[in-house]
Amino acid sequence: MQDAQLPLPNWSVDQWFNTPKPISPLELHGKVVLIEAFQMLCPGCVAHGLPLAQQVHDTFSHEDVAVIGLHTVFEHHAAMTAVSLEAFLHEYRITFPVGIDAPGGSTTPVTMQRYGLRGTPSMLLLDQAGVLVAHHFGQISPLKLGAEIASLVAKAPPQSVAPINESRPACDDTGCTI
Amino acid sequence: MQDAQLPLPNWSVDQWFNTPKPISPLELHGKVVLIEAFQMLCPGCVAHGLPLAQQVHDTFSHEDVAVIGLHTVFEHHAAMTAVSLEAFLHEYRITFPVGIDAPGGSTTPVTMQRYGLRGTPSMLLLDQAGVLVAHHFGQISPLKLGAEIASLVAKAPPQSVAPINESRPACDDTGCTI
Amino acid sequence: MQDAQLPLPNWSVDQWFNTPKPISPLELHGKVVLIEAFQMLCPGCVAHGLPLAQQVHDTFSHEDVAVIGLHTVFEHHAAMTAVSLEAFLHEYRITFPVGIDAPGGSTTPVTMQRYGLRGTPSMLLLDQAGVLVAHHFGQISPLKLGAEIASLVAKAPPQSVAPINESRPACDDTGCTI
Amino acid sequence: MQDAQLPLPNWSVDQWFNTPKPISPLELHGKVVLIEAFQMLCPGCVAHGLPLAQQVHDTFSHEDVAVIGLHTVFEHHAAMTAVSLEAFLHEYRITFPVGIDAPGGSTTPVTMQRYGLRGTPSMLLLDQAGVLVAHHFGQISPLKLGAEIASLVAKAPPQSVAPINESRPACDDTGCTI
Numbered sequence: 001m002q003d004a005q006l007p008l009p010n011w012s013v014d015q016w017f018n019t020p021k022p023i024s025p026l027e028l029h030g031k032v033v034l035i036e037a038f039q040m041l042c043p044g045c046v047a048h049g050l051p052l053a054q055q056v057h058d059t060f061s062h063e064d065v066a067v068i069g070l071h072t073v074f075e076h077h078a079a080m081t082a083v084s085l086e087a088f089l090h091e092y093r094i095t096f097p098v099g100i101d102a103p104g105g106s107t108t109p110v111t112m113q114r115y116g117l118r119g120t121p122s123m124l125l126l127d128q129a130g131v132l133v134a135h136h137f138g139q140i141s142p143l144k145l146g147a148e149i150a151s152l153v154a155k156a157p158p159q160s161v162a163p164i165n166e167s168r169p170a171c172d173d174t175g176c177t178i
Numbered sequence: 179m180q181d182a183q184l185p186l187p188n189w190s191v192d193q194w195f196n197t198p199k200p201i202s203p204l205e206l207h208g209k210v211v212l213i214e215a216f217q218m219l220c221p222g223c224v225a226h227g228l229p230l231a232q233q234v235h236d237t238f239s240h241e242d243v244a245v246i247g248l249h250t251v252f253e254h255h256a257a258m259t260a261v262s263l264e265a266f267l268h269e270y271r272i273t274f275p276v277g278i279d280a281p282g283g284s285t286t287p288v289t290m291q292r293y294g295l296r297g298t299p300s301m302l303l304l305d306q307a308g309v310l311v312a313h314h315f316g317q318i319s320p321l322k323l324g325a326e327i328a329s330l331v332a333k334a335p336p337q338s339v340a341p342i343n344e345s346r347p348a349c350d351d352t353g354c355t356i
Numbered sequence: 357m358q359d360a361q362l363p364l365p366n367w368s369v370d371q372w373f374n375t376p377k378p379i380s381p382l383e384l385h386g387k388v389v390l391i392e393a394f395q396m397l398c399p400g401c402v403a404h405g406l407p408l409a410q411q412v413h414d415t416f417s418h419e420d421v422a423v424i425g426l427h428t429v430f431e432h433h434a435a436m437t438a439v440s441l442e443a444f445l446h447e448y449r450i451t452f453p454v455g456i457d458a459p460g461g462s463t464t465p466v467t468m469q470r471y472g473l474r475g476t477p478s479m480l481l482l483d484q485a486g487v488l489v490a491h492h493f494g495q496i497s498p499l500k501l502g503a504e505i506a507s508l509v510a511k512a513p514p515q516s517v518a519p520i521n522e523s524r525p526a527c528d529d530t531g532c533t534i
Numbered sequence: 535m536q537d538a539q540l541p542l543p544n545w546s547v548d549q550w551f552n553t554p555k556p557i558s559p560l561e562l563h564g565k566v567v568l569i570e571a572f573q574m575l576c577p578g579c580v581a582h583g584l585p586l587a588q589q590v591h592d593t594f595s596h597e598d599v600a601v602i603g604l605h606t607v608f609e610h611h612a613a614m615t616a617v618s619l620e621a622f623l624h625e626y627r628i629t630f631p632v633g634i635d636a637p638g639g640s641t642t643p644v645t646m647q648r649y650g651l652r653g654t655p656s657m658l659l660l661d662q663a664g665v666l667v668a669h670h671f672g673q674i675s676p677l678k679l680g681a682e683i684a685s686l687v688a689k690a691p692p693q694s695v696a697p698i699n700e701s702r703p704a705c706d707d708t709g710c711t712i
Contacts, residue, residue: 041618041625046580055321079621084575087613091575143233146324147331154332219440219447224402257443262397265435269397411677499589502680503687510688 007130011035011070012110013099015082017089023068023097025130032065032152033126037072037101037112040080040088042120048139049121050094055142056149057096064153069098072112072120077103127152185308189213189248190288191277193260195267201275203308206244210330211304215248215279215290218258218266220298226317227299228272233320234327235274242331247276250290250298255281305330363486367391367426368466369455371438373445379453381486384422388508389482393426393457393468396436396444398476404495405477406450411498412505413452420509425454428468428476433459483508541664545569545604546644547633549616551623557631559664562600566686567660571604571635571646574614574622576654582673583655584628589676590683591630598687603632606646606654611637661686 008025016022025033036053038045050069057067073080082100089098101109115124118137125134125148134148186203194200203211214231216223228247235245251258260278267276279287293302296315303312303326312326364381372378381389392409394401406425413423429436438456445454457465471480474493481490481504490504542559550556559567570587572579584603591601607614616634623632635643649658652671659668659682668682 041621043626052321055319059319059322059325076621076625079618081618084613084615084618087575087610091610092577141233141237141324142320143230143324144237146319146321146326147237147328148324150325150328151332154329219443221448254443254447257440259440262435262437262440265397265432269432270399408677411675415675415678415681497589497593497680498676499586499680500593502675502677502682503593503684504680506681506684507688510685 005131008124008126008132009114011068011099012102012114013070014102015100017086017098018095019097023099025126028066028068028126029130030128031063032060032128032149033124033130034065034067034149035070035124035126036067037070037115037117037120037122037124039071039073039075039120040085041076044139045121046092049123050092052140052142052145053096053123054094056145059146060149060153065149067096069094069096070101070111071098072101072109072117072122073103074108074112074119077107125149125152183309186302186304186310187292189246189277190280190292191248192280193278195264195276196273197275201246201277203304206246206304207308208306209241210238210243210306210327211302211308212243212245212327213248213302213304214245215250215293215295215298215300215302217249217251217253217298218263219254222317223299224270227301228270230318230320230323231274231301232272234323237324238327238331243327245274247272247274248279248289249276250279250287250295250300251281252286252290252297255285303327303330361487364480364482364488365470367424367455368458368470369426370458371456373442373454374451375453379424379455381482384424384482385486386484387419388416388421388484388505389480389486390421390423390505391426391480391482392423393428393471393473393476393478393480395427395429395431395476396441397432400495401477402448405479406448408496408498408501409452409479410450412501415502416505416509421505423452425450425452426457426467427454428457428465428473428478429459430464430468430475433463481505481508539665542658542660542666543648545602545633546636546648547604548636549634551620551632552629553631557602557633559660562602562660563664564662565597566594566599566662566683567658567664568599568601568683569604569658569660570601571606571649571651571654571656571658573605573607573609573654574619575610578673579655580626583657584626586674586676586679587630587657588628590679593680594683594687599683601630603628603630604635604645605632606635606643606651606656607637608642608646608653611641659683659686 007029010025013022034053034056036049038049040046053067053069056065071080071085085098085100101111104110104113106113121138123134123136123140123145124132127133133152188203191200212231212234214227216227218224231245231247234243249258249263263276263278279289282288282291284291299316301312301314301318301323302310305311311330363385366381369378390409390412392405394405396402409423409425412421427436427441441454441456457467460466460469462469477494479490479492479496479501480488483489489508544559547556568587568590570583572583574580587601587603590599605614605619619632619634635645638644638647640647655672657668657670657674657679658666661667667686
């Protein structure tokens with residue numbers, strides 16, 4: 001079994017918005033998952049990344065596709081606090097669940113390091129088994145993204161999802177062993 | 179067998195551009211087909227419809243998806259002749275095959291009547307068996323179009339295409355009997 | 357007296373649209389004049405130049421500012437005839453006067469040569485005495501254009517326009533002697 | 535003497551960015567002044583108002599035109615603090631001076647009340663004597679704004695500015711008597 005076939009390790013989130021309770025990747029198995037990693041003061045996220053993620057949330061059935069925002073602050077930490085983020089999500093009408101990536105020992109937050117993100121906006125696309133199938137940085141084509149998502153939805157119907165190995169190596173806030 | 183399951187009747191095209199020889203729907207069976215019906219002097223076609231059709235042509239494998247332009251002139255006929263269209267395609271860098279819809283007895287050309295198009299731009303999406311699965315008029319979402327196309331590509335692999343009934347009722351320039 | 361202070365020589369126009377009679381620069385003296393040189397199949401003209409010229413026509417008083425379109429066809433001549441242009445102006449809702457630049461002995465039409473235009477879209481801005489004060493090629497900033505026009509309108513009120521020397525050297529279709 | 539001819543009362547600003555020292559309207563007399571009232575989490579400000587104000591700052595001579603940003607927070611106060619604003623200005627490359635409108639006894643800050651602003655983005659345009667000549671709310675035409683500014687610059691050269699009456703009624707943080 002290859003590493004590439006393992007599910008993406010869990011995110012480390014301190015606080016959630018737009019969801020009544022925390023969300024883990026495990027409970028999203030069976031759905032295609034789009035992770036939008038952003039910072040609220042990143043112009044490319046505001047102009048391109050977040051509107052496109054919201055459009056995915058508005059276009060696809062929530063039975064098939066889950067959109068998760070990850071606020072991965074790696075600069076201006078004091079400027080992008082939870083209270084600022086909450087107002088931002090309200091003003092920009094972001095309605096999908098958004099989690100705050102947990103601060104680690106360095107400037108870069110925990111999940112951002114774990115996933116090896118280059119910056120914001122970054123989009124990660126996971127198949128119904130939680131395996132990473134696409135990783136985009138910067139501005140991307142809506143036509144192409146729509147095709148990537150629909151291709152995953154069509155190719156792997158829920159009933160054919162591989163059973164999740166619950167005993168797979170865990171991640172904690174200092175790293176992941178996979 | 180339902181009408182909805184029959185392939186779209188053939189187009190009536192007088193002259194082609196961007197292709198060494200005429201194209202018929204029959205030879206596209208096995209591929210998803212996007213038909214972009216446009217007029218070269220229609221602002222919505224120039225601003226939205228044609229750039230999106232060109233993007234589909236540039237994004238998807240030509241093994242899976244064929245884009246066909248149809249110049250369906252129903253107004254200002256003397257202004258949108260073949261020689262004008264040829265220059266237009268050159269200047270706007272349209273590289274997919276484009277056919278001129280045959281003029282009929284009325285202002286509206288033959289194929290446009292046959293397909294019941296409301297105006298331009300119109301997009302028709304056919305599955306691998308040539309059956310119409312979506313009909314859009316006006317501006318459409320690239321994300322959604324990408325999803326529709328990829329969904330067709332993924333759901334119906336070439337080998338599963340239903341055999342075409344070559345003896346199905348023919349269309350001529352005055353109409354179709356299906 | 358310097359050449360730069362002489363009025364721009366007359367245009368050579370074969371046919372006009374959106375005006376009941378031919379227009380000459382002389383009768384526009386006392387107004388700021390914006391000349392938009394374009395080709396109906398030039399994508400930059402359609403996307404940027406013409407909408408901006410129309411916006412000038414819609415924004416400024418016609419007592420102060422005159423917008424003149426000049427169809428300067430230097431390629432695909434058979435594709436951009438008068439009948440095609442007329443339909444184009446109708447479909448794109450161009451309402452300012454547009455003249456067809458007279459064909460000369462070469463591919464480039466007469467006025468285009470006379471004014472030394474590099475291509476389309478080109479914008480020429482004349483003060484109230486008909487003297488060229490700005491020459492733009494390609495996409496330009498609406499903010500800056502608005503400032504240029506208003507600056508001319510404010511600086512040279514109609515009553516201060518210098519008398520026109522009617523005996524100044526004439527232009528004919530083969531050139532100008534100034 | 536009419537009220538409309540009186541200079542706009544002073545702003546009340548607690549903290550400045552992009553300027554080595556506080557700025558008062560008095561020291562801007564002789565220049566056209568554009569005041570951009572915004573909130574950093576207002577989508578219309580980010581998409582339209584601030585880019586246009588920055589373009590004015592980049593286009594006109596700083597001898598002729600001064601652009602002043604005013605952070606007029608009337609909602610989500612805890613989300614749009616000075617530290618958040620500072621990072622915002624850095625990320626969005628805003629280079630003109632920006633002052634934080636002083637909080638008053640109500641939700642609406644002091645200067646915003648004093649000027650009677652309806653919301654954000656608002657643009658106020660002052661002539662060289664500090665008199666309000668235009669008040670825009672929402673999205674505005676760059677062509678028209680360029681014309682308004684240049685018209686003021688051209689009509690009232692610095693030497694013709696009326697002497698400022700230093701003894702005119704003062705404003706304090708609870709209001710203005712004019």
